Amino acid sequence: MRILVTVKFTPDLQSQRSFTDGSVTRTADDGSMNELDENAVEAALQLVEAAGEGEVYALTVGGPDAVAAVRKALQLGAHHAIHVTDEEVAGADVFGTAKVLAAAIRKVHDETPLDLVITGMAALDGLTSMLPTALAADLGWAQLTLASELTVADGTATIVRHMPDAHETVSAALPALVSVTDEANKPRYPNFKLIMAARKAPVAQWSLADIGVDGASVGAIAARTTVVEAAPRPPREDRRVVTDTGEGGKVLADFLIERGLA
Amino acid sequence: MTTVAVLVEQRDGAVARPTLETLTLARSLGTPVAVWIGAEPGAEALAHLGAHGATEVRHLDAGDAGRLPKVRAAALGAAASDADVVLVTSTFLNKEVATLLALETGAGVVVDAAGAEIVDGRVETTQTVFAATWNVRTRINAERAIVGLRPNTTQAAALDEPAAATPKTVIFEAPETPETLVSVEPVPQAEGVPLAEAPVVVSGGRGTNGDYALVRELADVLGGAVGASRDATDEGWISHEHMVGQTGTTVTPALYVACGISGAVHHRGGMQASGTIVAVNIDPDAPIFEIADLGVVGDLNDVLPQAIAALKEARGA
Numbered sequence: 001m002r003i004l005v006t007v008k009f010t011p012d013l014q015s016q017r018s019f020t021d022g023s024v025t026r027t028a029d030d031g032s033m034n035e036l037d038e039n040a041v042e043a044a045l046q047l048v049e050a051a052g053e054g055e056v057y058a059l060t061v062g063g064p065d066a067v068a069a070v071r072k073a074l075q076l077g078a079h080h081a082i083h084v085t086d087e088e089v090a091g092a093d094v095f096g097t098a099k100v101l102a103a104a105i106r107k108v109h110d111e112t113p114l115d116l117v118i119t120g121m122a123a124l125d126g127l128t129s130m131l132p133t134a135l136a137a138d139l140g141w142a143q144l145t146l147a148s149e150l151t152v153a154d155g156t157a158t159i160v161r162h163m164p165d166a167h168e169t170v171s172a173a174l175p176a177l178v179s180v181t182d183e184a185n186k187p188r189y190p191n192f193k194l195i196m197a198a199r200k201a202p203v204a205q206w207s208l209a210d211i212g213v214d215g216a217s218v219g220a221i222a223a224r225t226t227v228v229e230a231a232p233r234p235p236r237e238d239r240r241v242v243t244d245t246g247e248g249g250k251v252l253a254d255f256l257i258e259r260g261l262a
Numbered sequence: 263m264t265t266v267a268v269l270v271e272q273r274d275g276a277v278a279r280p281t282l283e284t285l286t287l288a289r290s291l292g293t294p295v296a297v298w299i300g301a302e303p304g305a306e307a308l309a310h311l312g313a314h315g316a317t318e319v320r321h322l323d324a325g326d327a328g329r330l331p332k333v334r335a336a337a338l339g340a341a342a343s344d345a346d347v348v349l350v351t352s353t354f355l356n357k358e359v360a361t362l363l364a365l366e367t368g369a370g371v372v373v374d375a376a377g378a379e380i381v382d383g384r385v386e387t388t389q390t391v392f393a394a395t396w397n398v399r400t401r402i403n404a405e406r407a408i409v410g411l412r413p414n415t416t417q418a419a420a421l422d423e424p425a426a427a428t429p430k431t432v433i434f435e436a437p438e439t440p441e442t443l444v445s446v447e448p449v450p451q452a453e454g455v456p457l458a459e460a461p462v463v464v465s466g467g468r469g470t471n472g473d474y475a476l477v478r479e480l481a482d483v484l485g486g487a488v489g490a491s492r493d494a495t496d497e498g499w500i501s502h503e504h505m506v507g508q509t510g511t512t513v514t515p516a517l518y519v520a521c522g523i524s525g526a527v528h529h530r531g532g533m534q535a536s537g538t539i540v541a542v543n544i545d546p547d548a549p550i551f552e553i554a555d556l557g558v559v560g561d562l563n564d565v566l567p568q569a570i571a572a573l574k575e576a577r578g579a
Binding site for chain 2: 019094124137163164173176182223228229230231236239240250251253254256257262
């Protein structure tokens with residue numbers, strides 16, 4: 001079982017997140033692997049462990065700091081790490097990012113075929129959930145997205161997809177792309193031995209030239225969307241906190257009535 | 263005039279509320295046409311769509327396979343081939359559909375938008391990001407635009423003089439897909455307005471200790487839907503469909519009442535853009551109070567019954 005997991009370097013949720021020149025500000029100090037990608041790494045590790053053989057690759061694309069994302073995957077138990085980094089990737093939109101990831105995946109797949117690519121359901125910075133679909137399309141593989149359950153048997157991957165009106169079971173032949181939700185599993189914690197090993201583990205550094213991608217086709221120039229304004233939302237005005245001394249419920253009701261909400 | 267295709271969200275054959283909001287926004291961008299995927303729309307649905315500005319209702323049916331993102335995207339593409347702008351409700355499925363349609367047509371996509379307008383011949387959208395702590399304006403550089411609109415971000419308004427929408431059937435053959443839909447198991451739907459669309463949401467978290475009676479009663483009094491925190495759904499106190507948060511349902515109601523919810527960042531990300539936020543929590547240091555318009559520090563078992571009684575009394579019930 002050979003599985004590649006794509007991971008993203010994102011600002012820490014607790015940090016002051018912001019924009020610089022229309023892109024999300026990313027610095028190594030307060031960033032790490034996107035939390036929802038832990039579910040993707042976990043799903044890959046579980047499948048390899050169940051199969052009793054196999055390898056997990058972690059792949060990321062981004063600036064120098066993004067290497068922290070694949071290091072985290074190594075700490076969790078991934079066997080190989082790849083970091084695609086190139087100045088020309090800056091400003092890429094979801095389609096540009098998918099193109100870069102797909103080219104890197106093909107390079108791995110052409111050497112020794114992969115069975116699956118697994119991604120998280122969304123990145124907690126952008127939360128668009130568009131990448132898995134765009135990546136599967138670029139690879140020309142089946143898309144099994146938003147999996148709450150994933151099983152692989154006899155060359156077929158089967159997922160259960162929780163939609164608001166129904167639970168769908170969808171299957172496809174391997175190789176396929178699967179995105180897993182945070183319902184799919186409980187990610188493990190890195191153990192000390194793996195943390196130490198991950199520090200020294202080699203991370204392959206690939207440029208766009210290494211994976212045969214023309215920078216002009218993926219970077220800011222090619223982006224179909226551009227952030228033209230970004231500003232912190234003003235804090236809520238006239239906020240009020242009262243302590244219930246027997247009248248708290250009335251205060252609440254009066255507040256709703258005053259605001260015309262009840 | 264710009265043709266704006268609006269993908270209709272349906273519920274039991276009727277038009278779901280977010281679509282009326284989307285149609286209202288579509289009128290400000292150009293000439294709306296509705297795209298209806300599924301069994302043929304009834305007279306009531308046609309009238310409803312027409313009243314909100316749809317000039318045509320283009321209907322195609324792909325059966326159960328229409329649930330697959332690729333089939334749905336192909337259907338939408340076939341019905342909206344002449345549209346410069348395609349608007350969908352920002353659901354998980356529609357985000358995938360929008361992505362696939364964009365790959366097919368070269369359109370630019372923004373999902374989770376709170377609004378859209380045409381500026382110098384291109385669509386620009388507004389949205390909130392980073393758990394609704396930032397406002398962002400995005401310009402779609404491509405000639406064709408696809409926008410996913412969050413429910414409750416536009417006020418739905420019927421036309422002053424409603425016109426009838428012309429129904430049209432689009433010939434459509436579903437493409438072969440590498441994905442196979444093996445089975446579909448319907449999920450029993452909660453009564454009342456769905457969480458994502460509700461104008462009022464009352465949510466309960468760890469502080470309920472699993473008892474949702476007061477939360478439900480307050481939701482009933484306010485005409486709202488019941489939500490929950492991740493803690494509560496993980497405990498199995500209430501089903502996952504009720505989870506408000508970045509990986510559950512994102513809500514932007516006019517009123518959000520958080521009961522016994524501390525306000526972890528994952529939860530805030532799913533509700534912080536709500537109109538008015540009210541929080542009841544026994545812990546004065548709960549982070550939810552940082553974003554609440556009104557915070558009540560107290561036991562929800564004391565505060566909620568009193569609030570419910572006062573609200574009932576105020577409306578003379």
